[in-house]
Amino acid sequence: MDNVSFNGEITGSERAKKRRRSNEHSAKEGEKAINIQVVVRCRARIEREVAANSPIVVQATPREIKVWANPQDMMPYKTFTFDKVFGADADQSRIFDTIVVPILHEVKAGYNCTLFAYGQTSTGKTFTMEGKLDLHNGSISPDAGVIPRSLYYIFDTLEAEQADFSVKISYIELYNEELKDLLSSDSDNRHLKILDDANRKCVLHGHEEVLIKSAEDGINVLKQGSIKRQVAQTNYNKNSSRSHSVFCITLHIKETMPDGEDLLKVGKINLVDLAGSENISRTGAENLRAKEAGKINKSLLTLGRCINSLNEHNQHIPYRESKLTRLLQDSLGGHTKTCIIATISPAKLSYEETISTLDYAQRAKNILNKPVANQRVTKKALIKEYIGEIERLRADLLAAREKNGIYLSQDTYQNLVDENQSRKDENEELKKLNESLKEQAERFERENSIINRKLMRQTSINTHHQKVFQEFQQMMLSVTSQLEYKFNEIKSVHLGFGELIYNKMKEFMERRETEVSAIIKCIEERIDRSIQQKDQIIQIFDNQERISINLSAELLKFREETQNLMDQKGQELRNSASATFNMFQHELSNQFEKIRSYQVKLGEDLSCLMKTTQEHIASQNHAITSFRSFTRETSNSQIDCMIEQKHLLAQLAEEDVLLRKSMEEEILANVLETLKKYGDAHSAKIKNVINTVQDTIQKNVDSVKSFSEACTNAADGMNTANTSYLTNFNNKYGASKEKLLAIENENRLARVDTIEDNIYTQLGECKNALESKIISLDTFASATVKETSELQKQHAQSFNSFATDVTQGYSEFQSQFIRTRVDSQNMTKNAFDLNQANVNATSGLYINFANQIQRSREEINSLSEKFNDSDTKIRTPTTKRTHFLNITNLP
Numbered sequence: 001m002d003n004v005s006f007n008g009e010i011t012g013s014e015r016a017k018k019r020r021r022s023n024e025h026s027a028k029e030g031e032k033a034i035n036i037q038v039v040v041r042c043r044a045r046i047e048r049e050v051a052a053n054s055p056i057v058v059q060a061t062p063r064e065i066k067v068w069a070n071p072q073d074m075m076p077y078k079t080f081t082f083d084k085v086f087g088a089d090a091d092q093s094r095i096f097d098t099i100v101v102p103i104l105h106e107v108k109a110g111y112n113c114t115l116f117a118y119g120q121t122s123t124g125k126t127f128t129m130e131g132k133l134d135l136h137n138g139s140i141s142p143d144a145g146v147i148p149r150s151l152y153y154i155f156d157t158l159e160a161e162q163a164d165f166s167v168k169i170s171y172i173e174l175y176n177e178e179l180k181d182l183l184s185s186d187s188d189n190r191h192l193k194i195l196d197d198a199n200r201k202c203v204l205h206g207h208e209e210v211l212i213k214s215a216e217d218g219i220n221v222l223k224q225g226s227i228k229r230q231v232a233q234t235n236y237n238k239n240s241s242r243s244h245s246v247f248c249i250t251l252h253i254k255e256t257m258p259d260g261e262d263l264l265k266v267g268k269i270n271l272v273d274l275a276g277s278e279n280i281s282r283t284g285a286e287n288l289r290a291k292e293a294g295k296i297n298k299s300l301l302t303l304g305r306c307i308n309s310l311n312e313h314n315q316h317i318p319y320r321e322s323k324l325t326r327l328l329q330d331s332l333g334g335h336t337k338t339c340i341i342a343t344i345s346p347a348k349l350s351y352e353e354t355i356s357t358l359d360y361a362q363r364a365k366n367i368l369n370k371p372v373a374n375q376r377v378t379k380k381a382l383i384k385e386y387i388g389e390i391e392r393l394r395a396d397l398l399a400a401r402e403k404n405g406i407y408l409s410q411d412t413y414q415n416l417v418d419e420n421q422s423r424k425d426e427n428e429e430l431k432k433l434n435e436s437l438k439e440q441a442e443r444f445e446r447e448n449s450i451i452n453r454k455l456m457r458q459t460s461i462n463t464h465h466q467k468v469f470q471e472f473q474q475m476m477l478s479v480t481s482q483l484e485y486k487f488n489e490i491k492s493v494h495l496g497f498g499e500l501i502y503n504k505m506k507e508f509m510e511r512r513e514t515e516v517s518a519i520i521k522c523i524e525e526r527i528d529r530s531i532q533q534k535d536q537i538i539q540i541f542d543n544q545e546r547i548s549i550n551l552s553a554e555l556l557k558f559r560e561e562t563q564n565l566m567d568q569k570g571q572e573l574r575n576s577a578s579a580t581f582n583m584f585q586h587e588l589s590n591q592f593e594k595i596r597s598y599q600v601k602l603g604e605d606l607s608c609l610m611k612t613t614q615e616h617i618a619s620q621n622h623a624i625t626s627f628r629s630f631t632r633e634t635s636n637s638q639i640d641c642m643i644e645q646k647h648l649l650a651q652l653a654e655e656d657v658l659l660r661k662s663m664e665e666e667i668l669a670n671v672l673e674t675l676k677k678y679g680d681a682h683s684a685k686i687k688n689v690i691n692t693v694q695d696t697i698q699k700n701v702d703s704v705k706s707f708s709e710a711c712t713n714a715a716d717g718m719n720t721a722n723t724s725y726l727t728n729f730n731n732k733y734g735a736s737k738e739k740l741l742a743i744e745n746e747n748r749l750a751r752v753d754t755i756e757d758n759i760y761t762q763l764g765e766c767k768n769a770l771e772s773k774i775i776s777l778d779t780f781a782s783a784t785v786k787e788t789s790e791l792q793k794q795h796a797q798s799f800n801s802f803a804t805d806v807t808q809g810y811s812e813f814q815s816q817f818i819r820t821r822v823d824s825q826n827m828t829k830n831a832f833d834l835n836q837a838n839v840n841a842t843s844g845l846y847i848n849f850a851n852q853i854q855r856s857r858e859e860i861n862s863l864s865e866k867f868n869d870s871d872t873k874i875r876t877p878t879t880k881r882t883h884f885l886n887i888t889n890l891p
């Protein structure tokens with residue numbers, strides 16, 4: 001067992017003092033401050049974090065580490081810069097090669113070095129420092145950490161250099177602020193002590209240092225020690241280490257000087273695996289664990305405070321407040337080369353701890369150390385030291401064996417005296433410290449009473465401020481309620497305006513819809529009426545046809561009757577002539593011949609008359625048929641025209657509905673603009689439609705007129721034909737009468753009175769029968785003509801009334817549309833007026849509102865001035881300004 005400080009100094013002997021002196025000397029000579037090296041290692045997400053769906057919020061680049069509060073954020077919450085940053089892709093060998101190998105070079109060169117692993121639990125401190133200790137395929141595992149790799153490196157390189165060297169290891173645990181030697185077989189650790197040497201440096205006494213011959217030896221020793229390490233199960237890591245551990249490798253390398261003298265170079269590395277730095281509450285630690293955590297936190301807290309104090313270049317660094325900082329004193333601001341590996345998790349789950357770890361590491365970066373190489377010792381001096389030590393121990397042993405008192409060698413005595421002196425000095429120092437603390441306490445008391453007075457004044461000021469603030473608050477509340485009221489007013493005006501416009505539009509559309517459907521209904525009625533009129537016309541023409549047929553039948557009957565009459569009268573005449581023939585055979589034979597020839601002539605004339613009459617009737621029939629087909633065609637074209645008009649109107653109604661819908665949407669978007677457009681578009685559309693309808697009506701009127709004219713012409717033609725026929729008939733009748741009179745005269749000349757009387761009577765009868773027939777035919781013909789012309793008149797009248805109806809309907813339609821247009825213009829104007837009124841109302845409200853705010857501002861300013869008067873000593877201008885800004889920023 002040896003007394004070794006964490007600077008690697010062998011203590012308890014003169015040589016230690018000598019070396020310390022020489023160290024101090026060399027430190028002063030070659031002191032060059034360098035910053036502690038700080039690197040960050042960020043592992044990949046572990047199973048637990050993946051299972052919790054905790055996203056990655058950390059990004060590592062070679063020198064920087066960026067942390068996001070939320071993965072969706074564009075910018076990172078914070079960016080930290082370090083000496084090196086390792087991401088999840090950095091394996092154990094890369095960490096070792098980049099960070100640890102250069103440090104081991106320094107160790108081999110005779111420096112003391114320290115490597116810390118600091119971070120939240122489960123972030124990979126133990127993984128980094130120890131990793132996997134078991135061999136993998138007969139050689140070191142890829143997951144092996146810094147400690148096993150360092151052991152292999154030291155032995156491999158020194159053996160390769162064929163150096164004369166020895167390696168010793170020690171393994172200490174700090175748990176609950178109690179030290180434990182993990183390599184000692186003795187479970188009693190009371191002899192383990194951290195003492196100050198003459199230079200007030202902390203030195204660990206009583207721990208085991210094991211000499212190892214190979215790296216495997218070292219790993220086995222490490223494994224044994226690790227088993228002893230206190231572990232406790234926490235929520236985070238079931239093997240989570242709740243203790244701090246220090247694994248120390250000390251190298252002694254022999255160097256031969258050019259003069260042949262052998263020197264011994266001593267280098268040392270402390271590999272420190274700190275306990276988790278997380279919050280106690282988050283570990284779920286309770287009772288004993290909480291106590292543990294409290295202690296752990298005390299050590300880490302002190303470590304943090306030491307780092308802060310060093311960072312701020314304070315005079316007093318609180319190393320002595322925890323065992324951890326006492327042990328590591330020289331590594332923080334001392335003569336040791338130090339490197340900190342901060343381990344973090346990339347998961348959002350550990351966001352806060354990650355920020356805290358990185359802040360901690362950031363501060364540690366500024367700590368300056370002044371590394372000094374350990375003084376080399378000559379072999380002779382070392383052997384002499386050892387021989388002296390052995391002599392001292394032997395003397396002590398002898399005295400103990402003889403039990404004649406306690407024998408102390410000179411050196412031991414001197415050491416004890418030195419130690420005693422050191423304690424006395426320490427006591428003196430403590431007394432002085434006590435006095436200075438008393439002074440400080442008195443000063444604090446004085447300051448305390450001053451502060452109390454200030455506090456009382458502050459309290460009264462605060463009360464006043466509170467009052468002012470209450471007033472201010474009241475005022476703000478009233479201003480806010482007024483603002484709210486005004487805003488509600490504005491909102492209701494806007495809403496009312498919108499509602500009004502909507503209602504107006506709705507009303508307008510409904511009215512238009514009613515009007516359009518009324519127009520369509522009116523047109524449909526007119527069309528129905530037209531169809532009825534067409535039916536009536538067809539009926540009239542049917543009547544006409546029937547009359548014509550009757551006329552033909554009458555004429556045929558008349559012809560038959562006439563023929564019968566002629567036959568009968570001829571027979572009678574023949575009978576009478578043959579009766580009187582015998583009597584007047586000779587005188588009357590010529591007369592009879594003449595009469596017969598006249599009879600034949602009359603028969604021919606009558607046949608001719610019948611033929612002419614038949615032809616006339618046929619031509620009448622033909623005219624009536626063509627007139628009928630013409631009427632039908634015209635009616636059909638009228639009907640087609642109506643149907644077309646109906647379709648046109650239906651299409652117009654559809655288009656209007658579509659237009660209305662699209663207009664509605666547009667109107668809602670921009671009421672005034674759309675209304676104007678709508679009015680124009682509608683007017684143009686209506687104008688077009690009216691023009692089309694007017695053209696159609698004009699065409700209808702023209703066609704009806706031409707139809708009427710054609711009817712009149714046809715009737716006139718028929719009249720003329722009838723008149724000419726009658727004239728012709730009368731002429732022919734007159735001629736026949738004259739011929740009969742001539743026959744009568746000739747007969748008179750023949751002075752045959754009886755025959756003359758008989759013939760005259762018979763001819764008179766015949767004439768009367770013929771005259772009566774002709775009169776009845778004349779009456780029938782004129783009645784027919786009258787009826788036909790009447791019918792034509794009716795037809796013309798019905799067409800005229802139909803045309804008037806249609807014209808009237810369209811003019812109504814036109815006036816409806818004009819009314820609609822005027823309505824829409826009025827609507828637009830109303831909307832414009834409403835908007836104007838709304839704008840006026842809103843601007844009035846806004847002016848009110850602005851005045852309110854102006855008044856509020858003035859009040860606030862006056863309050864603020866009051867507030868300033870009473871608050872000048874406490875509030876900074878920034879605070880006041882902030883308040884003012886807050887007020888002005890109110891909505």
Ligand SMILES: Nc1ncnc2c1ncn2[C@@H]1O[C@H](COP(=O)(O)OP(=O)(O)OP(=O)(O)O)[C@@H](O)[C@H]1O
Nearest residue numbers: 043120121122123124125126127237240241275276
């Ligand atoms: N860089 C890494 N690559 C792969 N796995 C890792 C890495 N770092 C840590 N791990 C794994 O994460 C888990 C926790 O690591 P470790 O025990 O080293 O954390 P710790 O910081 O030492 O925790 P504690 O403070 O509780 O001791 C282990 O399963 C370890 O294998």
